[in-house]
Amino acid sequence: xxxxxxxxxxxxxxGRKALITFVTAGDPNLDATIDLVLAMEKGGADMxxxxxxxxxxxxxxxxxxxxxxxxxxNGTTLKKIFEMVRKLRQKTDMPLLxxxxxxxxxRFGTERFFGLCVECGIDGVIVPDLPFExxxxxxxxxxxxxxxxxxxVAPTSxxxxxxxxxxxxxxxxxxxxTGVTGVRDRFSTDFQExxxxxxxxxxxPAAVGFGIASPEQAKVMKQYCEGVIVGSAIVERVAEHxxxxxxxxEEFVASLRKALDE
Numbered sequence: 538x539x540x541x542x543x544x545x546x547x548x549x550x551x552g553r554k555a556l557i558t559f560v561t562a563g564d565p566n567l568d569a570t571i572d573l574v575l576a577m578e579k580g581g582a583d584m585x586x587x588x589x590x591x592x593x594x595x596x597x598x599x600x601x602x603x604x605x606x607x608x609x610x611n612g613t614t615l616k617k618i619f620e621m622v623r624k625l626r627q628k629t630d631m632p633l634l635x636x637x638x639x640x641x642x643x644r645f646g647t648e649r650f651f652g653l654c655v656e657c658g659i660d661g662v663i664v665p666d667l668p669f670e671x672x673x674x675x676x677x678x679x680x681x682x683x684x685x686x687x688x689x690v691a692p693t694s695x696x697x698x699x700x701x702x703x704x705x706x707x708x709x710x711x712x713x714x715t716g717v718t719g720v721r722d723r724f725s726t727d728f729q730e731x732x733x734x735x736x737x738x739x740x741x742p743a744a745v746g747f748g749i750a751s752p753e754q755a756k757v758m759k760q761y762c763e764g765v766i767v768g769s770a771i772v773e774r775v776a777e778h779x780x781x782x783x784x785x786x787e788e789f790v791a792s793l794r795k796a797l798d799e
Contacts, residue, residue: 540632540660541685541707544583545742545763554797555708555764556581556755557744558771558790559636561588561604563613565779567621571628573775576787578631581794586663586768587622589615589637595666600769604776615645619657626658634661634687639674647675651682661685661707669701692731698738705741708764713747732761752796759797767793 538546548555558577562570574585590608594601615637622633635654642650642664654662661684667674669688679686685707690698692712702709713726728745735743745758746766755765767790774789775782 539683539685539707540630541584541634544632545708548583548763554759554762555583555742555744556790556794556797557584557586557746557764557766558582558793559586559588559766559768560775560786561590561601561608561772562618562621563590563608563611564604564772564775565607565782566611567613567617569780569782570621571625572783573786574625574633575628576783577771577790578629580787580790582631582790583764584632584634584660586634586636586766587618588768589618589635589641591638591641594638598769600772600776604772607776615641615650619653622657622659632660633658634663635659636663636665639664639667642675647678651675651678651684654684655682659684661687663687663689663710665689669697690735692726695734698731698734702735702739702741705739708742708744709735709739710766711735711743711745711762713745713749713758728758728761735762752792755793756796756799765793765797 545555560570560573577585588601588605590605590613592609594605662679672686675686687707687710688701688705689710689712690701732743742763744764744766745762746768749755749758749765749767750770758765771786771789774785778785
């Protein structure tokens with residue numbers, strides 16, 4: 538069983554919601570990324586998305602764009618990220634995902650990429666710039682490797698939600714608002730309607746992301762779905778504290794965990 542499935546099954550049995558967190562790999566450096574992942578796990582994260590830095594991260598807001606740039610300037614490469622994941626796997630069995638752009642996979646070699654995902658212990662990939670209609674570009678390789686290609690669904694038409702949700706594996710990444718990632722003060726989405734539609738079309742767990750930045754927001758969102766995804770608010774703390782970010786990030790993640798468990 539994929540670690541993602543196992544984790545959601547375990548959380549369902551416990552009556553708890555998944556806390557999925559994000560950091561940009563290599564920001565401030567790859568050794569610090571290992572420390573950050575372990576700190577987030579200690580704080581109560583259930584799975585972690587590792588952002589693969591890219592020169593033109595079109596789905597990202599300024600916070601993650603700047604983290605991506607810092608990481609690239611540090612010389613981070615996909616090969617080095619896989620080496621880092623190997624080290625991480627000696628210390629944790631939590632589900633790990635790569636969030637990345639499709640050109641990085643193509644340049645690396647799709648078959649080689651998914652082979653290394655299996656070898657190093659990556660459980661899923663999220664590719665925000667790969668339209669659902671073009672999923673076959675990687676789907677066969679991902680399925681053969683047993684690595685989940687996590688679909689993103691936005692609050693648009695019911696027809697599109699049905700199309701994407703009906704094929705979801707691992708979990709469905711539900712985008713809170715149209716636009717890019719980043720901390721938001723408020724949301725205009727009718728979440729009840731959005732998640733009613735999702736629930737109608739998939740048995741896969743749903744997790745909501747893009748803009749959730751506080752324990753209070755996490756607490757509100759947990760009523761609608763099986764998981765909450767927090768990224769930019771964590772990356773902001775990494776930007777502020779650099780190599781000393783593990784402790785403040787752990788503290789913040791623990792506050793999110795507490796809100797989800799209340």
